[in-house]
Amino acid sequence: MxxxxxxxxxxxxxxxxxxxxxxxxxxxxxxxxxxxxxxxxxxxxxxxxxxxxxxxxxxxxxxxxxxxxxxxxxxxxxxxxxxxxxxxxxxxxxxxxxxxxxxxxxxxxxxxxxxxxxxxxxxxxxxxxxxxxxxxxxxxxxxxxxxxxxxxxxxxxxxxxxxxxxxxxxxxxxxxxxxxxxxxxxxxxxxxxxxxxxxxxxxxxxxxxxxxxxxxxxxxxxxxRCGCSRTRIEETLKLLGPAEVDDIIAEQGAISVTCEFCNRNYAFDAVDAKQLFAELTRHEPSPSQH
CATH class of the missing domain: 3.55.30.10 (Hsp33 domain)
Known part of the structure; x- marks a missing residue:
């Protein structure tokens, strides 16, 4: 039409x-x-x-x-x-x-x-x-x-x-x-x-x-246009913190998140989690720095 x-x-x-x-x-x-x-x-x-x-x-x-x-x-x-x-x-x-x-x-x-x-x-x-x-x-x-x-x-x-x-x-x-x-x-x-x-x-x-x-x-x-992205999911996982993310992966083998709007799936395994929080650590200033 x-x-x-x-x-x-x-x-x-x-x-x-x-x-x-x-x-x-x-x-x-x-x-x-x-x-x-x-x-x-x-x-x-x-x-x-x-x-x-x-x-x-x-x-x-x-x-x-x-x-x-x-x-x-x-x-x-x-x-x-x-x-x-x-x-x-x-x-x-x-x-x-x-x-x-x-x-x-x-x-x-x-x-x-x-x-x-x-x-x-x-x-x-x-x-x-x-x-x-x-x-x-x-x-x-x-x-x-x-x-x-x-x-x-x-x-x-x-x-x-x-x-x-x-x-x-x-x-x-x-x-x-x-x-x-x-x-x-x-x-x-x-x-x-x-x-x-x-x-x-x-x-x-x-x-x-x-x-x-x-x-x-x-x-x-x-x-x-859905608006979901892997980056947005990563930001949410960062809010949970490395300990909770590691616990979920240890229990379930991976973290799987499916967008309700578009049905796209985002999966994060132990390697993904390590890279996610390693990057976060590199960008955080040392407590001894002023």
Whole structure:
């Protein structure tokens, strides 16, 4: 598809509404390639990836936005992350049979939704709301009403090959009337799952808003990027210290760490551990030096 793995930004001229549209294809399949998910878990995970990509693009920052849904029901944890560079990753954990259809309560049980902004060189900012509503879109919309006081509408869908989403957001201080916001929301409410996943950005926006004045910007590429590395694992092992690392290797023969996001395995044996802490020793100053 010509609009595969693309984020589209658009604005409604003169009425203070902005929008984002995203299609995730190879990016979404890369996430699915790391773990086999049943359809009932796969679809909300894809929706969360589309949502976090849309939401991250509304923030001017250097860092990442993390969407996390946690519950006491069949789906225990759902995590999706998008960076300011449009790199995304995600995973889900579940236990037992997950209902194919139903509300968030049926799939997640009692739980909460958290959105965390991690900025370079700054303390993380997090907002949390109850995980309630018919679907993930409803829970996120509630978050923006309760935590941000920024009216936001979302339409999300996911399947085997594509995850997609549409976001509309009312901009503060732009002179937008309630009637304008209601009209645009009503038009977007006619969107079908098939249109969201199957139509190009231009065709979709024309179908929904052909009587509105819309400015559509150039698309931006989206890609899967895990962010794990052997160096990061090494830094974690250094925090454990040589004695604990040696004990683990003596008991298990090696230390094996598998990234939950991409399923890549990192293995460390006794030789690796010796080199790791030998390098650390060489860089530490002698206590007698001043």
């Amino acid at each position: 010509s609009d595969s793995d693309r984020l589209y930004r658009f604005t409604f001229e003169n009425i203070g509404i902005r929008g984002n549209l995203v299609h995730l294809d190879a990016t979404w399949r890369a996430v699915l390639g790391a773990h086999p998910y049943p359809d009932a878990v796969r679809d909300p995970l894809g929706e969360s990836l589309a949502a976090v990509t849309l939401l991250a693009s509304t923030i001017k920052f250097e860092g990442s936005l993390i969407l996390q849904a946690q519950g006491k029901g069949p789906i225990r944890t759902l995590v999706a992350q998008a960076t300011h560079e449009h790199k995304v990753r995600g995973l889900a954990r579940w236990d037992g049979e997950v209902p194919v259809a139903g509300t968030l309560a049926a799939r997640f049980g009692e739980g909460h939704l958290a959105l965390t902004i991690e900025r370079s060189g700054a303390e993380p900012y997090q907002g949390i709301v109850p995980l309630e509503g018919a679907d993930l879109s409803a829970a996120i919309e509630r978050y923006f009403v309760d935590s941000e006081q920024l009216p936001t509408r979302l339409w999300l869908t996911a399947g085997e090959n594509r995850a997609a989403g549409l976001l509309l957001q009312r901009l503060p201080g732009e002179g937008l009337s309630d009637d304008d916001w209601a009209r645009i929301g009503m038009l977007a409410g006619t969107l079908t799952r098939e249109e969201l996943t199957g139509q190009s950005a231009g065709d979709l926006l024309y179908r929904l808003f052909n009587e509105e004045s819309i400015r559509l910007f150039e698309p931006e590429p989206i890609a899967f």
